[in-house]
Amino acid sequence: MQNSFGQAGGAQAQTPPMRQARSGPRRAIHPWPLRVMHWLNALAIVMMIGSGWQIYDASPLFGFTFPHEITIGGWLGAAIAWHLAFMWLLAGNGLFYLLWGFASGHFRRKFWPLSVAQALRETGAALRLQLPHRRGVYNAVQRLLYAGVIVAAALAVISGLAIWKPVQLWFFTDLLGGYFVARYVHFFAMVAITGFLAIHLLLVALVPKVLPPMIFGGKAEEDR
Amino acid sequence: MKKLDLPRRKLLGRALALGAITALPACNYDDPANPDLADKFLLAMSRWNDRVQAALFSRHTLAPTFSAAQITEPPRFNAFYDISQAPVVDPASYQLELSGQIQEKAPWSLAQLRALPQESQITRLVCVEGWRVIGQWAGVPLGSFLKRIGADTTCRYVSFKCADGYYSSIDMESALHPQTLMALDFLNAPLTPAFGAPMRIRIPTKLGFKNPKLVISMNVGNVYTGGYWEDQGYNWFSGS
Numbered sequence: 001m002q003n004s005f006g007q008a009g010g011a012q013a014q015t016p017p018m019r020q021a022r023s024g025p026r027r028a029i030h031p032w033p034l035r036v037m038h039w040l041n042a043l044a045i046v047m048m049i050g051s052g053w054q055i056y057d058a059s060p061l062f063g064f065t066f067p068h069e070i071t072i073g074g075w076l077g078a079a080i081a082w083h084l085a086f087m088w089l090l091a092g093n094g095l096f097y098l099l100w101g102f103a104s105g106h107f108r109r110k111f112w113p114l115s116v117a118q119a120l121r122e123t124g125a126a127l128r129l130q131l132p133h134r135r136g137v138y139n140a141v142q143r144l145l146y147a148g149v150i151v152a153a154a155l156a157v158i159s160g161l162a163i164w165k166p167v168q169l170w171f172f173t174d175l176l177g178g179y180f181v182a183r184y185v186h187f188f189a190m191v192a193i194t195g196f197l198a199i200h201l202l203l204v205a206l207v208p209k210v211l212p213p214m215i216f217g218g219k220a221e222e223d224r
Numbered sequence: 225m226k227k228l229d230l231p232r233r234k235l236l237g238r239a240l241a242l243g244a245i246t247a248l249p250a251c252n253y254d255d256p257a258n259p260d261l262a263d264k265f266l267l268a269m270s271r272w273n274d275r276v277q278a279a280l281f282s283r284h285t286l287a288p289t290f291s292a293a294q295i296t297e298p299p300r301f302n303a304f305y306d307i308s309q310a311p312v313v314d315p316a317s318y319q320l321e322l323s324g325q326i327q328e329k330a331p332w333s334l335a336q337l338r339a340l341p342q343e344s345q346i347t348r349l350v351c352v353e354g355w356r357v358i359g360q361w362a363g364v365p366l367g368s369f370l371k372r373i374g375a376d377t378t379c380r381y382v383s384f385k386c387a388d389g390y391y392s393s394i395d396m397e398s399a400l401h402p403q404t405l406m407a408l409d410f411l412n413a414p415l416t417p418a419f420g421a422p423m424r425i426r427i428p429t430k431l432g433f434k435n436p437k438l439v440i441s442m443n444v445g446n447v448y449t450g451g452y453w454e455d456q457g458y459n460w461f462s463g464s
Contacts, residue, residue, distance in 0.1 A: 059354035076353065077457035078252035078266070084459060085269035166350065167287045167429050167464040168280045179348070179356060 028217035029136040034106070037097045038214055044090035045193065047072060047082055048156075052190055054079030061187055084164075091157050098150075111143045119144040133207065136220035149196040156189035253457035263457075270459050277461040283401050287428035287464065290346045296357035299410070301418050302432065304452070305388070310418040313387045313438055318422045321441035324383075327374025334422050337408060340364045340372070345403060347428035349435065350464055352453075361426045363407035367400040375444045383449040384425060387438035392451035394427065394434060395461065403428050406439075431462040 030038070050072030057065040058076045073079030101107040118140035125131040131139060138146065162172040162182040176182040204211055212218060252262050259267065301307045319331040344362035370377060377400060383393035398404060407426040408415060415421040420437030427435055433453045443449070454460045 055354065059351070073252060074254070077453065080352065080459065081252065081266040081270055081457055084273050085266055088269075163354075165277075165280065165464060168277075168282065168285055170285070170288070179350065183354060 027136075027220050029213040029220050030217055031104075032217065033100055033104075035214060035217065037093055037100070040089060040093045041097070044086050044093060045197070047086040048090055049190060049194060051079040051082040051086070055083060056187070061183060087157075087160060090153075094153055094157065110138055111147050114143055114147055115140055116144065133210075135213070135218065145196060145199065149193060152189050152192035152196065156186060156193060159183075159186035159189055162186075256456055266457070270457075273459055274461040277463045278395060278397065281395075281397055281429070281463055283397060285429075287347050287403055290348065290358045292346065292360070294358050295346065295360055295411070299359055299419065300351075300355070300357050302351060303388070303418075303437070304390070307418050311388050311438065312417045313422055313440070315414070315422045318440075320423065320439070322373060322443075323441065324443040324445040325376035325379050326444050329373075334408070337364055337406065337423065340369070342408070343405065344409075345405065345426075345428070347403065347426075349428070349432050351432040352458060352462065360411050361405055361407040362409040362412070363405040363423070363426065365402065366404045366406050366425065367402065369406060370399060370444070379444050380446045381444070381448060383443040383445070384436045384439045385441040385443075386436050387440050390436055390438070390452045391449070392425075392434055392436045392454065393449045393460075394425075394430065398427060398429060398463065401427070401429055429464050431464065433458065434462050 050070070053066035054068075054071035054073045055076065057068075057071065071079065073082050122131055122140045126139075126141065133139075158172050159176055159182045161169050162176050163179065163186055166173040166179045166182070173179055173182055176185050252266060253259075256263075303310065315334050318334045320333075320337065321331050322329045341364070342362055343365055344360065346358065346360045348356050348358050350356045366382075370382070375382075377396055379396055381393050382396060382399040383391070385391045405426040407420070407424050408422065410416070410419055415424060415437075417438070420439075423439050424437040425435055425439055434451075450460065451458075
């Protein structure tokens, strides 16, 4: 088991030193476009979830509402205004991120290969505190979570468009099984993102050294 | 295993900073007459969203229609007052007043409106709150009525005033959409007061609050007149 993800890590880490030989200084763990997009996205996500909870409370899908104190907007009209203002930041920034991720090779380098089996093995190792953290290299659990939250965010945007424009953008609404179902898809996309956020923030709190590189860039480790 | 060193003060500081950001938009549009910075930002974005929705809108894209079996029973009442307070307009003395860029401004009685060709549709009404109902409305297509009275359809707005003090306005493109009705009937019977009698505007390509009930006057013009909810912060176009 050690061997299998040791190999994966080795294969992952071999690309950066070769590039460094040409470019001189060591690569940042998080290049600047990623850092800018990360914090713009953080703002957008907080605003979208907070205002979304307020909108949910106007017509709850389930037998509960979100406490008023943790929602954004104060009332339905303002919450919708915040939601429909920050949707542009979420979707625009997200679109840039996807284009940049594919064009720069970021997704291929950081997220590939995706393996559920390996993620499960590494979760076991992490729970036994046997999973090493390598700066700038994502383990299988991280790769799966980060790829998963991108899918959830894309689903949130598509289901959001399906609810916002069920007539003009009917193809999104039809794709998701109609307006009624699209509301549930939108809700559960939020649940997935919120769940990711809880794990994400917990891990940052437990391993706070990962935070400065997301602000200042940091330096990737040499291959070991 | 590395010892965990939580910088608690830093974390607390960050949590507080995050709280401050989210507290900033704690409550907006409190006082529409005196917009603060956040309100101005939201209004600017709302005007932008109006333009995007107008660009997305097509008179040829029809709202979905449904079968009689899918009609929501009982229909759901919604207004800014309780159902018991819905005003009753006498159908015999009802007059639809016309004003603005219209050639023939003579008021219309209910009997005159009923004498015009009627259309029936089973469509979905989506509320801004998120819920939706399916109903059957019948009445005069607004586009054909506007042409009949010689309205200038190059104008930007069609505005409505209602017997209950409600008011709203829509873009001309939506007014000319083939599914936009001056509805007189619901489920093959005349509208009841709570659901807009004697006449309501039914627009399946817009949210429910853009479907004014108890309409007593109509204006065609180029001056933006807003609406009851729109003036409090709801997006004006609110198309579906």
